[in-house]
Amino acid sequence: MMPTDKPAARTYSRYGREAIAVLGQLIRINRIERKLSVAQLAERVGASRDLIQRIEQGDPRCGIGLAFEAAAIVGVPLFEENRSRLTLRLNEQEEKLRLLPKSVRKKATVVKDDF
Amino acid sequence: MMPTDKPAARTYSRYGREAIAVLGQLIRINRIERKLSVAQLAERVGASRDLIQRIEQGDPRCGIGLAFEAAAIVGVPLFEENRSRLTLRLNEQEEKLRLLPKSVRKKATVVKDDF
DNA sequence: GATTAATGACTTATAAATAAGTCAATTTGT
DNA sequence: ACAAATTGACTTATTTATAAGTCATTAATC
Numbered sequence: 001m002m003p004t005d006k007p008a009a010r011t012y013s014r015y016g017r018e019a020i021a022v023l024g025q026l027i028r029i030n031r032i033e034r035k036l037s038v039a040q041l042a043e044r045v046g047a048s049r050d051l052i053q054r055i056e057q058g059d060p061r062c063g064i065g066l067a068f069e070a071a072a073i074v075g076v077p078l079f080e081e082n083r084s085r086l087t088l089r090l091n092e093q094e095e096k097l098r099l100l101p102k103s104v105r106k107k108a109t110v111v112k113d114d115f
Numbered sequence: 116m117m118p119t120d121k122p123a124a125r126t127y128s129r130y131g132r133e134a135i136a137v138l139g140q141l142i143r144i145n146r147i148e149r150k151l152s153v154a155q156l157a158e159r160v161g162a163s164r165d166l167i168q169r170i171e172q173g174d175p176r177c178g179i180g181l182a183f184e185a186a187a188i189v190g191v192p193l194f195e196e197n198r199s200r201l202t203l204r205l206n207e208q209e210e211k212l213r214l215l216p217k218s219v220r221k222k223a224t225v226v227k228d229d230f
Numbered sequence: 231g232a233t234t235a236a237t238g239a240c241t242t243a244t245a246a247a248t249a250a251g252t253c254a255a256t257t258t259g260t
Numbered sequence: 261a262c263a264a265a266t267t268g269a270c271t272t273a274t275t276t277a278t279a280a281g282t283c284a285t286t287a288a289t290c
Contacts, residue, residue, distance in 0.1 A: 018198075037220075
């Protein structure tokens with residue numbers, strides 16, 4: 001029989017892949033420094049050992065909630081150096097968002113720069 | 116018939132949830148500033164409009180690869196302020212990881228503090 | 231203020247992620 | 261070097277995320 005075409009796996013940019021890899025490494029570094037085994041971290045996250053391994057290896061298909069949860073547990077700072085600052089940041093950004101347009105519309109008429 | 120128990124949705128820590136929310140907001144802020152509609156960003160990411168909406172709203176169940184990809188496209192910096200720095204960071208961390216133990220073992224004997 | 235596109239919130243079918251388990255290889259601590 | 265445990269890489273069944281579509285509402289531009 002003919003080899004069936006695979007469903008064409010999703011592709012990711014280098015920047016995206018590297019960012020995920022950095023996060024995975026950070027989790028692994030902090031986990032080891034805190035002397036936790038992969039299985040122990042998995043239990044704390046409430047996930048399987050397999051998943052923690054994939055997160056640490058930078059698998060882009062992992063749920064972001066699980067990855068961030070693992071990061072939080074081993075003490076990897078996310079966007080801000082500590083928890084209270086993160087909360088402040090959230091409020092600041094909410095404020096900023098309030099000032100921006102709610103939706104983005106394309107120009108009705110093309111910009112006329114041809115006269 | 117008896118109401119079937121729901122599978123008990125996964126829970127996330129406040130820190131994890133807030134970090135995801137911050138990322139979603141950042142994507143939205145930058146998207147609007149770049150005058151992209153949700154649908155336009157979705158197309159660039161290669162994902163559905165529904166997904167971009169969920170990412171911006173901080174849904175923890177989104178794939179981390181898609182979230183980071185959206186962030187990269189609208190110019191949200193991840194872990195480092197630019198791309199070349201991120202690559203450097205990746206190498207530095209790899210180096211650091213090489214110096215750490217490959218596995219974490221629990222003590223064979225419990226610490227004897229009871230004599 | 232009227233038009234019209236964008237957004238948010240759904241639904242459903244399909245594709246993919248996750249959990250659980252196994253086994254070989256590696257690594258740590260004694 | 262030995263013994264015991266961790267890790268990495270699989271497999272399979274099941275749960276869950278995603279894409280695609282619809283519709284009502286909101287908001288931007290004219």
